[in-house]
Amino acid sequence: MKISYKSIKESEGAGMERRDALRLMGLGSAALLVGGSTSASAKTKLSSYASKKEAKIVIVGGGTAGMTAAARLRRSAPNAHITLIAPNETHLYQSGQVYVAAGLYSEFDNKRSTSDLLPDKVSWMKDKVTAFDPDKNQVQTEQHKNVPYDYLVVATGCEYDYSAVEGLNISDIGKQGISSVYLNDPDEGTSEGAILSRMWMKAIRRKAVKSEVRVLFADPQMPVKGEGASLSMLFLANDMLKGNGLKTKGQDLHEKVKFTLTKANKQLFPSTKIDLALKKTLKEADNVTVAYEHVLTRIERENKVAVYTSGDKEVEIPYDFLHITPAMKAPRIVRESELSVKEGPQKGWLEVEAETLRHPKYKNVFGLGDVVGLSSGKSGGAVREQAIVLQDNIAAIMEGEAPPATYEGYSVSPIKTCYGRVMLAEYTPKGLAPMFPLDPTKSRWIWWEMDLHLMRRAYFDLMMRGML
16 A cells, blocks of 8 residues: 555644544555665565575574564575574564553563464474584584584574673662663563563652652663664653653653763764754753763662763762663674674674675675674664565575675664654664655654554564565
């Protein structure tokens, strides 16, 4: 279904009922939230490149990237023997964790059985890869030992490194005022951080009834996945203090809460124009301070003090409540392998060519998702674009052709600026890449409605089937 710019403007400006606008746009339009008809995707659409040749394709990882790659390769290489190696019996829709924290989803809304999502004729090896051996075209696993391949797709995701901050470890989340919406275990299919963050937001409001409150948001050095998650949590927590997002409209308590957001660099967001828009939005909030170029190094949990390095100084910031975005890194099996980037800002991440997603040395190895060492964003929208590129390129290479598809660095982050509005931050390293000719630096209710009500269905029913 084709949706026009005019119809969207009319739905926002002429009083159209929201449910009618959503009906107009339809489920298919939710596809746009993970990469729609954008200039970024113009060179990565489904193409004629397909192969009916036989080959052994091994995919490592059962998250968004691995499952999407499996579904798409099943279609583009129907005679290939595809094996997905992943231990997780439960698949998490990780983008929904912010909505659990906001009280709008339950934890179970974001979960599906891996077996239910697994594409037909894709073999699932319920196992963990322990090492890559690209010189012998095989991976090593805990149970099945050596697994050979003709083509390898690395989609392991990334690891959260809470212990990178001295005095903090993963067991501290949910205690002494500390929370992190990111906290989850994809292998076990749990997302405890979402539930703890909901309790954390309620605790801030309860304390604000009686006294003033200091809330600190600490963001690490880049790169991180889901760049807008921390900002979404800050905006939603502040809006809840105004009485929104509750079962009934509550008392406005936001003036009693002082938020401090710390960033390791000078930016709120990788895209310059989105960054400027977010800085303007935060500047309008009378209870939010942003401290740039502050690197969190230590937590004194008992005293509730966060210690930072800022330039050549050590800075202490006291808090009552602290939200941590953890430092992120590639899994050990990638970092310590011949497949990783050895030097530079992407050191340790999976090395791939930025346009083809192919390893520069091992030409039968590809990667996508959070594990790849690229300067573009790490998001579900990036995975969707990358999976199309990977699908076309592997099929073409199987036929002896040159890789035809190009990844242009598209990513998207739906930043919740308040209950009911989302800034749909779509961008590439070259600039903004909006799906419609609407200003992506403006928060809109239509993006909130699509992100909240349609995106999860599109993710499970379309993206995981290779149809989006």
